[in-house]
Amino acid sequence: MLSRKKQNKRFTVPFVFLFFASLALGGCSSNTVAPPISEVSDRAPIERTIATEDATNQASTSAATVELLAQANDSLEANDQATAITYLERAIRITPRNPELWAQLALAHLLDGNLSVAEQHARKAIALSSSDETLEQQAWLTFADVREAQGNRTEAQGIRRRFSRFRG
Amino acid sequence: MAKRRTILSARRATKRPAKRGQKKPRSWAFGLLKLTFGFGLFVALGVLGYLIFLDRSITSTFEGRRWSVPAQVFAQPLELHAGAQISRWALTRELSRLGYSNDANLTTPGTFKTQNSELQIFLRPFQFMERARGAQRISVHFADTHIQRITNGNGEVPLIRLEPAIIGSFFPSHGEDRLILTPDQVPSLLSEGLKSIEDRNFDTHIGFSATGILRAFWVNLSSGERQQGGSTLTQQLVKSYFLDNRRTIERKLKEVAMAIILDARFSKEDLLTAYINEIFLGQHGNRAVHGFGLGAQFYFNKPLAELKADEIATLISVIRGPSYYNPFRHPQRARERRNRILNTFARDGLISGQTLATSLAQPLGVVDGPSSGGAYYPAFMDMVRSDLRDFYAQSDLNSKGLRVFTTLKPREQENTQQAVSHVLGQIELDRRLTAKSLQAAAIVADTQTGDIQALVGGRQGRIDGFNRALNAERPVGSLIKPVVYLTAIENGMSLADPVKDEPITLTPKFGEPWSPKNFDGQFYGELPLFRALAQSRNLATVQLGMSIGLEQIQTRLSNLTTRAPKNPYPSLLLGAEPLSPLKMLELYGNFASGGFRTHPKAVIAVLDPEGQPVSHHPFELEQTIAPNDAATLARALEIVMAKGTGRSSPYAQAGVAGKTGTSNDNRDSWFAGFDNSRLTVVWVGRDDNEPTGLTGGSGALRVWNEITHGHTIDPLIHVHADELLEVEFQTGLRAHKDCADVVLIPVPSPQNLAIKPGCNIGPSMRQRVKGWFD
Structure with a gap:
């Protein structure tokens, strides 16, 4: 899958750290509910229960999503976060409950320096991904990146450790 | 002294007519000439000053006003992609709403044709948010009620949008609304047609045309009705831009002067484009439709570029009297004038004889009414x-x-x-x-x-x-109750925990004691939390809310709505709060x-x-x-819908959640x-x-x-469906569907929940599996 390949590149640690180096690590506290981290790491993998659309429908909806994700990633690589955000929001309007899109949107906002927006979008990705292990990992790692950018390195590292077993 | 003498001598000189008799006419003529010249110079200077003043004011107004365009507002575009839930019929309808027409040859953008289970569309170009999309032909293939795939000349298209519908514009309070066209967006039939009907010497005159006036006079006299106006397009533009509708000589002179200035200052193309963007073409409520760009949308729900000869003729016919020739109100009159204009087009060689014949046969073709189409x-x-x-x-x-x-x-x-x-x-x-x-x-x-x-x-x-x-802002009644139940859940209560639906009287420090009632005047005693919400029990809700603390509920409400409740009393728990x-x-x-x-x-x-x-x-x-x-x-x-106050809905069991609310005295x-x-x-x-x-x-x-x-x-998704537990709706006790009327709820510690007598429930499969590893 085209988008997946590009995404993995995005999530490599050196890239993310390079970005953080350029950010003032002032930190920004949040008074909202933190996702229940302990529950996630202990929870046994749950079988997918989503079965709202028939198979054809689901597969082809994602073809449109893949296209927009790829375009968004091209924009991100060209350092054009604004356009990437437009593509990702368009994709979310087509499939609003797709956690992969929300995680990527969080990343685009993170790269654009909108840390509080990025945090909430990452939380959204986590909330929507609880039925898929890979997506959940992606969402949490994005959340860790946001936390790091906010200056909360300990929490970021804690999350990364939890999900290190998923990394190939 | 010398001066005086001179004058006196001059006087004397004038009093000597006899000797200088032959010089007298010369001197008079000279004086008159001088006087005339002086006066003429004075008038000329005055006129020149006035013209300079006019020139300055109209030139700057004209240039500035060319950019005064109300913001246009678009709906969300319809996304087309494989899997999208839309039938061929529904998509065809959507295209018609956007003003697309059926055309077996797909000749221009804005057309479509159907072929078997396929819909071919010639999409219009459009500047979307993130990029511009050019005009292009696509084929949409359907399977039942959804799109199977989309192709164009190059193969499969993963997704593509229709251009969004225009849903309104922010025209100012004086009501002028318009869509601006650039010269290259103006069809030549419109520009040539306008000259042909309104101003035949447009390309050559100086902004004003005496022969035009004479011709109009002659045409009107010979036809017996006011078919042509004597004003040039430039004069009409001036009238629309700068002047009011009074018919006075002074105003007419001003109009001519301004027209001559504009003509000298700007190119013919600029003036024609300005005219096409400016002219008044109709009124709907307080919205004044100006210009052919908006006129095309207003009357035909299409971009100007897609109008056919008969539609262009209809728009031109409206200029002369947007109310008298209103195609919505006087279709017959409008059609007759349109046909006269079409005949003139043909006579002037703007359209072929064949086009004339087909155009004359067309109905007016305007949208149903001024509000549909350009739906606002x-x-x-x-x-x-x-x-x-x-x-x-x-x-x-x-x-x-x-x-x-x-x-x-x-x-x-x-x-x-x-x-x-x-x-x-x-x-x-x-x-x-x-x-x-x-x-x-x-x-x-x-x-x-x-x-x-x-x-x-x-x-x-x-x-x-x-x-x-x-x-x-109206009292929201029971619509507020979920906030109370949410706070209870967040305080560690389970949906199966009991609450008391019993009378309660609250006596505030100041004011009257308050004794809320249930809707049916009864009270159920102890009942599970979920049922108290499902059946919208007032007493149980007040009991629950007061046990949590009113302050906590208020804080939660402000948190969830970014607005602090105005009502500081317990009646807030029952929605005595206008929102x-x-x-x-x-x-x-x-x-x-x-x-x-x-x-x-x-x-x-x-x-x-x-x-x-x-x-x-x-x-x-x-x-x-x-x-x-x-x-x-x-x-x-969801239980509110399935078993509670929402159960009368035909969708109660379809996987929806909701809450009803009623304020005092209905x-x-x-x-x-x-x-x-x-x-x-x-x-x-x-x-x-x-x-x-x-x-x-x-x-x-x-x-x-x-x-x-x-x-x-x-339908709502239950991500942790396997963690839901069957309990009896009435009591909240563990049960199964063979022995009770049950609902599924999440229960954090099921082992503490009593089993309904007579229901034989062993440990669940999940618990048994867990037991093997403990």
Whole structure:
């Protein structure tokens, strides 16, 4: 899958750290509910229960999503976060409950320096991904990146450790 | 002295007529000449000064005004991709709404044709938010009610959009609305046609034409009616730009002078384009339609470039008398004039004989009425205006030619509006209420993004009046109860925990004691939390709320709605708090989205006329409820529909959640409901705040049923379905469906829950598996 390949590149640690180096690590506290981290790491993998659309429908909806994700990633690589955000929001309007899109949107906002927006979008990705292990990992790692950018390195590292077993 | 003498001698000299007799006429002539010259110079200087003044003022006005264009507002574009739920019939209808016409040859953009199960479309070019899309031909292949695949000349297309419908524009209070065209967007038949009908010497005259006046006089005299005007296009432009409608000599002279100046100052092409963008072509309410760009949309719901000869002739015919030749009101008269114009076109060689024949045979072809086609949604536009208020000055919206992209889904909007109008009429009939006494508001939003897809501010959608969806603050009644139950869940209570539905009297420090009542005047004693919510028990809710603490509930409510409640008393627990439907949408957004307060929004982005982004309005959300608690509350609201006050709905068992609300004496009837993708809030009541006799279930819920009838339900997902437990609805005791009327709820520690006597329940499979490893 085209988008997946590009995404993995995005999530490599050196890239993310390079970005953080350029950010003032002032930190920004949040008074909202933190996702229940302990529950996630202990929870046994749950079988997918989503079965709202028939198979054809689901597969082809994602073809449109893949296209927009790829375009968004091209924009991100060209350092054009604004356009990437437009593509990702368009994709979310087509499939609003797709956690992969929300995680990527969080990343685009993170790269654009909108840390509080990025945090909430990452939380959204986590909330929507609880039925898929890979997506959940992606969402949490994005959340860790946001936390790091906010200056909360300990929490970021804690999350990364939890999900290190998923990394190939 | 010398001076005086000279004068005296001069006087004397003039008094000597005899000797200098032959010189006298010369001197008189000279004096007269001098006088005339002086006067002439004076007048010439005056005229010149006036002309310079005129020149300055009209040149700057003309140049400045060319850019005064109201912002245009667009709906959400329809996304086409494999899997999209839309039938060929529905897509054809959508294309017709955008003014696409059926054309077997697909000759121009804005046409389509059907072939077997395939729909071929020649898409128009459009400047979208992130990029421009050129005109292109695509084929859409269908399977039943969804799109199977889309192809173009190069192969498969993963997704593509129709251009969005125009839903309004921010024309200023004096009412001028227009769409600006550049010279290259003007069809040559229009520019040549205008000259042919209105001003035959346009290319050669100096802004004013004496021969034109004579010819018009002659044509009108010989035909016996006022067929031609003597004013040049430039003069008409001047009239429309700078002058009022008085018919005085002074005004006429001014008009001619201005026309000559404009003609000297600007190119013929500039003037013609200005004319095409300026001229008045019709009126609808306080909206004045100016220019052929908007005229084409207003009368034909199409871009000007797609108009055929007969349609161009109709637009030209309107110039002479937008009211007298109004194609909506006087179709016969308009058609006759159109045909005369078509004949002139043919005589002047602008169209062929064949085109003339087919054009003459065409009906007028205007849209049904001024409000359809360029469909305007005033209630939604209020929301757009309020979203933009913080970012743009009114004058910018009126003049800068901005393009506003919004979240509106026209199909959703029309479905919602029809449901409101239809059901209110039905309720009035069923209950023998005074006709037209009920009013309503309804908002539909996406559960995850907060995008407002439809907004209805009253039973008559096209009328720009009091917007109840945004501005009517009414007591919300039981719609507030989920906040109490959510706070209980967040304090560690389970949906199966018992609450007491018993009389209670609260005596405040100041004021009267308060003894709330249940809707049916009875009390059920102890009952499980979920059932107290499902059956909307007032006493149980007050007992529960007071045991948690009123302050905590108030804090939670402000947190979920970004607004502190005004009512400081326990009656807040039963919804004695006036809130607008929009605020209720915001509150229920927390429950429908899995625990995120999602800002309801109408504007996605604003672009300048060149397509450059001016502002982007991203999704705004904030996690307010832990995911598990949000899921638990959503489950309880599903039981409200399946077994509680929402059970009369035909969709009660379809995987939807919701809550009914009724204020004191049945003055306000509320319903808020959601499935996986749509959140809807409905209010029904009277503008004079008199009782209607309706409960939430018999009023607003019926409107919601009708709205929901218009689309397929996207049932709520239970992510942890295997963790739900069967309990008896009546008692909350563990049971199974063979021995009791059960519902499924999440219970954190099932082992502590008593089993209904007579129900034989062993440990669940999950517990047994877990037991093997312990």
